[in-house]
Amino acid sequence: MNALGYVWRANAACLSKALNPHADFLYDGGNVDGHGVVLAEAHGSFAANATAKTVAAQAKRKYARQVKPYVNKPSPFGHVVHGYSVAFGSTPGTTGAFLSLAETRIPKPKKKASPPPAAQLPTGGGVSTPMALATHRSNFLLMGASQVVNWIDWINAPGEVPVDAGQVAFVRLPYAGRWYLGSAFSIWPALLPHWWHDGFWDDPVWRHHAIRDLTARGFLGESVGWFVMEETACTTFLNSLTGMIRTAGDGRPARLDLPSFDPVGFSIGEGSRGRRVDGSEYNYALFRDGLALLGDPFRSRKFETRRWSPKEGFEG
Structure with missing residues (x-):
């Protein structure tokens, strides 16, 4: 879906009751930006x-059962204007795989059609706030930033203020020409002594020795990876979240103006794989919404600290 230009996503479970069949995700952005959302289902078999024939049949069955009933229907994130069903399959002991796509049919225009009605204009710049909150809730959950997830949940259903309402510490690091922010709590507490706390991040000597120690023990090797977020994507969203927190969700805007990026690591075009000065390739994937998975995040050994306050925004 990143390759097709879609940026934002939400779980499609919201479309039906728990036991009813439904597709996997709703997507926004790309060609449907401001017009609605699309529905996508993926299925794999081994x-x-x-x-090729059985996989194509599976794609059609999944579309008919889990996608088609919800096309041209409303959703909490916008009108569903299109749908996809992707199926792939592989046979044990062989190389390669079969891939098939079923999607909503787009009728061909008539040769002598009457003048078309006025085009439906986008409803405004940016992404709808509910879709942005759903997307980044998943992103910060993957990053291990549970405090941010708790505040997003509070915005969606205000009640008691989250128990941990203090500042959230992020590690700032460079990678492939960009700066990223990652949650220190996603790695350090489970690996370091019980006396650790995020204040140590302010000491560059401590950071250097801690990272060197974890690397030596194999915790930060290339096979691990670390979910982080591009810095402008992270700061823009969290500062917008701060604005909503200050008003207890009452002043929540209809849409948020958030950045998006050309994807990397999906074999999309010549620029999909960055290279280091020495010619070696970076090992990472960057999604259009700013989320990234770095395969070797600690190669540069250059780290800083940034802190986000739920009611004050980022420091500095």
Whole structure:
């Protein structure tokens, strides 16, 4: 979906009751920006009877059962204007795989059509706030930033203020020509002595020795990876979240003006794989919404600290 230009996503479970069949995700951005959302279902199989024909049939069945019933219907994140069903399959002991796509049919225009009605204009710049909150709730959950997740949940359903209402510490690091922010709590507490706390991040000597120690023990090797977020994407969203927190969600805007990025690591175009000065390739994937998975995040050994206050925004 990143390759097709979609940026924002939400779980499609909101479309039906728990036991009813439904697709996986709703997407916004790209060609439907400001017009609605699209629905996507993916299915994979690893079986001896996997063939191009069986995989194509599975894509059509999944579309008919889990996608088509919800196309041209409302959702909490916008009108569903299109749908996809992707199926792939592979046979044990062989290389390669079969891939098939079923999607909503787009009728061909008539040769002598009457003048078309006025085009539906986008409803405004940016992304709808509910979709942005759903997207970044998933992102910060992957990053291990539970405090941010708790505040997003509070905005969606105000009640008791989250128990941990203090500042959230982020590690700032460079990678492939960009700066990223990652949650220190996603790695350090489980690995370091019980006396650790985020104040140590203010000491560059401590950071250097801690990272060197963890790298030596294999915790930060290339096979681990670390979910982080591009710095402007992270700061823009969290500062917008601060504005909503200050008004207890009452002044929540309809849309948020958030940055998006060209994806990297999905074999999309010549620029999809960055290279270091020495010619070696970076090992990472950058999504359009700013989320990134770094395969070797600690190669530069250059780290800083930034802190976000739920009611004051980022320091500095």
